[in-house]
Amino acid sequence: xxxxxxxxxxxREVQITGGSCAVPILYRExxxxxxxxxxxxxKLRDLLPTSKxxxxxxxxxxxxxxxxxxDYRDTSLGPYRELAIAVPARYRPRVNPMLIPPLRMAASxxxxxxxxxxxxxxxxxxxxxxxxxxxxxxxxxxxFEEGEETVTCTLEEQGRHILTLEVKKSLPRMxxxxxxxxxxxxxxxxxxxxxxxxxxxxxxxxxxxxARMTLGEHEISRKxxxxxPGKSIHSLYIPRARMLLPEAExxxxx
Numbered sequence: 001x002x003x004x005x006x007x008x009x010x011x012r013e014v015q016i017t018g019g020s021c022a023v024p025i026l027y028r029e030x031x032x033x034x035x036x037x038x039x040x041x042x043k044l045r046d047l048l049p050t051s052k053x054x055x056x057x058x059x060x061x062x063x064x065x066x067x068x069x070x071d072y073r074d075t076s077l078g079p080y081r082e083l084a085i086a087v088p089a090r091y092r093p094r095v096n097p098m099l100i101p102p103l104r105m106a107a108s109x110x111x112x113x114x115x116x117x118x119x120x121x122x123x124x125x126x127x128x129x130x131x132x133x134x135x136x137x138x139x140x141x142x143x144f145e146e147g148e149e150t151v152t153c154t155l156e157e158q159g160r161h162i163l164t165l166e167v168k169k170s171l172p173r174m175x176x177x178x179x180x181x182x183x184x185x186x187x188x189x190x191x192x193x194x195x196x197x198x199x200x201x202x203x204x205x206x207x208x209x210x211a212r213m214t215l216g217e218h219e220i221s222r223k224x225x226x227x228x229p230g231k232s233i234h235s236l237y238i239p240r241a242r243m244l245l246p247e248a249e250x251x252x253x254x
Contacts, residue, residue, distance in 0.1 A: 005198045005242050011076070014247075017127040022076055025128070027243035029074040030197070031144070033151045033167040034236040035211025036088075037229035039065040044087050044227065047116045049185050050254040056088040056112075058233070064088045065229045066113055067165050067213060068180075068236075069153035071144050080122040081142040083155050083165075085224070086113035091183065091190070091252060109178035109202075117220060119155060119162075133193055133248060134186025151237065161216030163224065168210045169237045170203030178202070178241075191248035199241035204234070211235040 011022040041063040044055045055063035068084045090112055119140035120126050129135035141156045149169055155162040180195040211232035215221040 006244070009244065014132055016124075016131040018123065019127075021124070021128040021132065023132065024244050024246040026076040027072055027074075027197075027241075027245070028076075029072075030238070030241040030243050031071040031073060032069060032236070032238040032241065033153065033165065033211075034066060034068040034234075034238075035165055035167055035213060035232045036234040037065045037067070037211070037213065037232050038062050039227050039229040044089075047087055047227075048089060048114055050190065052092045052252075052254070053087075053089045053114055053183060053190075054091075054093055056090060064233075065224075065227060066111070067163070067211075069142070069144070069155075069165055077124055077128060078122065080120055080125045081144070082118060082120045082125065083140070083142055083153065084115055085117040085220075086115045086182070088113045089183070091192070109176060109204075110181065111179070112181040112183075114183040119157070133182075134184040134191055135182075136184070156216075157218060160218045162218040162220050163216060164214040166212045166214075167235050167237060168205065170205040170210070170235065172199075172201035172203035172237060172239055174202040174204070175200050176202055185254070186248075188254060190252040190254055192250040192252060193246065193248045195243060195245050197241050197243040199238050201238075201240050203237040203239075205237075206234055208233055 013020045041055050041061050044063045057063050066086045070082045118135045118137045120137050126137045129137040143154045145152045151167050153165045178197045182193050184191045208231045
């Protein structure tokens with residue numbers, strides 16, 4: 001299962017700012033944590049680039065804000081770190097029942113979200129993400145600290161604190177596939193990209209409060225504070241995984 005994850009993957013060189021990049025990008029060793037927080041739907045809509053993207057709601061007026069921290073320890077781009085702030089949403093759903101879409105995402109480990117911010121720690125990851133997918137990347141400092149019971153990730157830009165994410169470790173008992181389906185904006189289109197993953201030891205919790213976010217005074221911190229996220233309702237602890245980032249599968253009208 002794990003040994004075959006990258007089987008039959010064919011890469012091609014794509015020109016990016018400052019050089020080239022082989023895609024799909026191969027992530028051979030990944031460490032990650034995530035917290036999913038309740039947030040007012042109206043505030044989340046302000047982060048979306050088009051009304052065709054509809055936030056997934058868990059109850060009337062309450063959607064989700066996802067904060068996911070990745071330590072990519074071995075990739076075809078070299079090691080780097082990344083922190084995603086995203087809004088779980090769907091594109092032009094025929095119906096948008098409450099609770100069902102987010103429950104389906106959580107149960108199947110198949111997440112669908114618009115990526116609002118995606119700071120990274122290396123220039124090659126910055127340029128590849130922006131030039132190929134339109135990911136909203138900027139250079140930042142991202143630190144991880146792993147304790148016996150928690151993992152803490154701190155995000156700063158030029159020494160200015162943006163946020164700290166603390167996630168309680170859940171027992172990593174699952175050997176499973178997962179995917180992160182992302183929406184980004186590039187060339188006045190909405191790009192849909194399916195990032196596949198495989199973890200041999202994934203832990204998750206649906207207990208409220210197993211992830212906690214502390215905000216700084218950065219512009220992004222203030223914007224998140226305006227959104228007013230509440231308690232976390234879902235968290236992920238992924239001590240080991242592999243991932244595959246291909247080119248966008250679909251280009252959709254905004």
